[in-house]
Amino acid sequence: MTTTVRTPADLGADPEGLVDMAWDPITRIVGSLGIYTKIDFKQREVVECHSTSSIFRGYSIFMKGKDPRDAHFITSRICGICGDNHATCSCYAQNMAYGVKPPKLGEWIVNLGEAAEYMFDHNIFQENLVGVDYCEKMVSETNPGVLAQAERTEAAHADAHGYRTIADIMRALNPFTGDFYREALQVSRWTREMFCLMEGRHVHPSTLYPGGVGTVATIQLMTDYMSRLMRYVEFMKKVVPMHDDLFDFFYEAIPGYDKVGLRRTLLGCWGSFQDPEVCNFAYRDMTEWGRAMFVTPGVVVDGKLVTNDLVDINLGIRILLGSSYYDDWDDQEMFVRNDPLGNPVDRRHPWNQHTNPHPQKRDLDDKYSWVMSPRWFDGTDHLALDTGGGPLARLWSTALSALVDVGYVKATGHSVQINLPKTALKPPVSLEWRIPPQGSNTIERNRARTYFQAYAAACALHFAEQALIEIRAGRTKTWESFEVPDEGIGCGFTEAVRGVLSHHMVIRDGKIANYHPYPPTPWNANPRDSYGTPGPYEDAVQGQPIFEENDREHFKGIDIMRTVRSFDPCLPCGVHMYLGGGKTLNTVHSPTQSVGAQ
Template identity: 90%
Template sequence: MTSTIPTPSSTKEGADGLVEMAWDPITRIVGSLGIYTKIDFTQKVVAECKSTSSIFRGYSIFMKGKDPRDAHFITSRICGICGDNHATCSCYAQNMAYGVKPPHLGEWIVNLGEAAEYMFDHNIFQENLVGVDYCEKMVAETNPGVLELANDTEAPHADAHGYRTIGDIMRSLNPFTGEFYREALQVSRWTREMFCLMEGRHVHPSTLYPGGVGTVATVQLMTDYITRLMRYVEFMKKVVPMHDDLFDFFYQALPGYEEVGNRRILLACWGSFQDPEHCNFDYKDMTEWGRRMYVTPGVVVDGELVTTDLVEINLGIRILLGSSYYDDWEDQEVFVRNDPLGNPVDRRHPWNQHTNPKPQKRDLDDKYSWVMSPRWFDGQDYLALDTGGGPLARLWSTALAGLVDIGYVQSTGSSVRINLPKTALKGPVELEWKVPRWSNTIERNRARTYFQAYAAACALHFAEKALAEIRAGRTKTWEKFEVPQEGIGCGFTEAVRGVLSHHMVIRDGKIANYHPYPPTPWNANPRDSYGTPGPYEDAVQGQPIFEENDREHFKGIDIMRTVRSFDPCLPCGVHMYLGEGQKLELIHSPTQSVSG
């Protein structure tokens, strides 16, 4: 088997003795992400890190002038992985702008679709992409001493997952040959089928609309979903203890490993899974219905939950440019001066943002990325929040808020309890995710496993609610609406990788301004206008090196583990910008064949 990780794409020693190493592009993710580092091999530490993206995001430009009702179909194409998250968020923003409240059953179906997407995407990323970073082949290449110890270390939860030693777990993760690697691929099929049952097709839904869904809801539909869901629930009873054993082992085998990818606890969650019994999509009520979500919105600073108020969260968003390839919009039009509650809206808020691309040569000392720098202003500081890859922030915020209490999941104020019922081969299991000490690489990955179980448990609740509606004869899934001539809307949800917001301004019945902000811009941004590094940069910069290879054979495995722990998805669409007045023409010769 060939090397499971590439060597750095460039290496150079500086006059200060630091070795410049770049990984560009990062493998096993979508998008042109480059990580540029300076490494002190004497002290065994990453001295500096810069995160770059060579992909321009242009949706905010070509959304202008479009029919607002097309927004979710267009923005779904932002990403080929989490397109449904964008479609859902866009429908939320449209519901607000149009003043429409979907029927309960419509919202339960949306929740079931999104739960299936979390299960699908987290499973395939965790087991078939991140898992490779901890497999036998990888550890043999980078830390053979750790592998030797793993082969001699009994797995504490072997009775739950079936692997006797940590080394056995690592072997099961080997790409294409590992038993668990192959099993996870089969599981991803079930979850994708669950998604398609609710939203029509993956990954660009055909059944989502403002006002509800076009899905025909029947008992058979729910039965087909639940049958697959229960197989997944059984799978999670094995996966959670298996990953706990693996991740705990790295802490034990490599003292100090908690510092890999560790950064200040600055976590953002915009909430997920609406409760249709409380959510009316009215901005004036957003504080209340936001807190009724089954994943609680929140901002966690230094381990403390500073707000669960979606209105406060919304008003605190700022878009800084810093080291990105754009001109500022200080002298351009302000679209929204006050929100529907009368609160002032900042010029740097997404409602008022203008996108002015300025292509230029990459300069790591100045401008070096197409990613802008979203920040959350708490009244004093522009905080470089991250999503913890999505699950870490979601579980942390939900746990501390203590607002979720249904049969399958409860948030306790310091943990999240997940109750998985009896399945075909295993009895009921209670899992508990406890707020960790660190926001680091291992805990981001651990949270991804627990959140798969959380999403599955929530889906059981949503399916029961949907069946109750169907059996009561309340089968309406969509509500009529009219597009106003003037209006604004904002949608908040959690994409797989974390916070997702869509902000829309309507004038003369058309889109006048539209800005989607997925999780990766929050995580992958460069240094901002104040010199504050983005989360990737901050998490990698300063982390120790545990790899056993010497400088000449250095792979950068812990740097790769850290970046991938955030679950990067750089492009959210690949676009080309030609500037004003320029056209691109593709001319085929008479002998050329053209395929669609």
């Protein structure tokens, strides 16, 4: 599938001299994301942006009436990329609803699986999808003057990654022919194997359940995982300095490039990697075990930490509609009026949400997307939080909270330190991600993704060591039994690869009465809400300068594409399929037709 670009020749310019341009669908991602813009070529600026999605699926509808124990298997299929993140989050919500605490070894295994997923997905997206935006072929077509400067610019960390100039790095990123592009594909195989060792199958885990995992934990299992992990650690010692050189070059080569994709710093992180020494999944203790996560949850507003309390985060979630294709639920049932601590729960909270699809013709001045508009209410404003592509929010929240100081990682209050041990060919390396003075922009979202790959690898080293302690002590139980209550509620919080992920479940008569998963894409790709506030994609794109050297007749929109892809968009989680009244298809088979021929 290719992106259709509507050009000035197709559409003409409006009376104000603005040109309508659309990229629909956006390529190199899954799902039907369309970006519609108005561009002022005279001022070299994107003045307006609308983020659209044209497909509806109804997980929140057909989950009703299901056995709660099936929730993780069903919701895993929301996405064929981060399905395991959904399964994990669903199991967290079920653990809370059932009142079950998995054995420590079971939780270390889940952490090892999720760490492998972060390493796998960030690697393949960064190097084989985002990297193409910065490769020699792309830069030669959009900014030949920048490529010429790259040929003359020595790479500061050439001794660490082996590329003499910035142009050499760009050539290495060329799709299919670049040596680094091909190397990253091989690395993605190691990380997928690591995941399968822990959870049986990628991307829909077969050994992950509420109460723990079905994985048989042995020293050999951990050895197989560690042998691949250490190769990945060695790879990261090359990748981080290489990307630092590349991204720093763009700031130097194009003055003002820090404004590309820049929006107000409004970041949300729901935390990741449970500490089984603290976590019991009880709502009453959620503040404590949330802060014990190895990725600290938090809401960051204008660069400052507002809260890292998962109870506050949970209660602040609001689902707004605005420009999305749904009818409101003001007059429908409230499932949860108070949380287990007695705090009031808003009607617009996921526990109380109803999904009422209302398909209609797209109108950019009214309704134009199937993605709803999640917001976080701080008591005054409904904030359009974004995930920073996932890693930016995770590292920023963890750094400011300064709660992590274990194994190979430490949060300092202004940075995150990552210590990678000696590997086969390289000595120990210490890395440090620092809160970027540029703020939340396109380059820093991409840079954070590289550093978080190293962070996930360092965390995995710690998790493997802790798992081996349990195995060697003979504490090899990985699953705890439970009973499904007749009535109950649960919420799960974690980080999908692209950012915040929550699952909210209500159980009645032993069945699911309400279920709402909220992955990162609805938070990032949403349209203007009922207050007229643009969604994060829209906000990051509109107002950004244009540095592409092509004239408007040959404009490719590379800076717009870089900005959207910096969020790591993945639309299956945010959009849904709608069948209207439905159709019945009758298939008639000939009596002589063989089963195999059907």
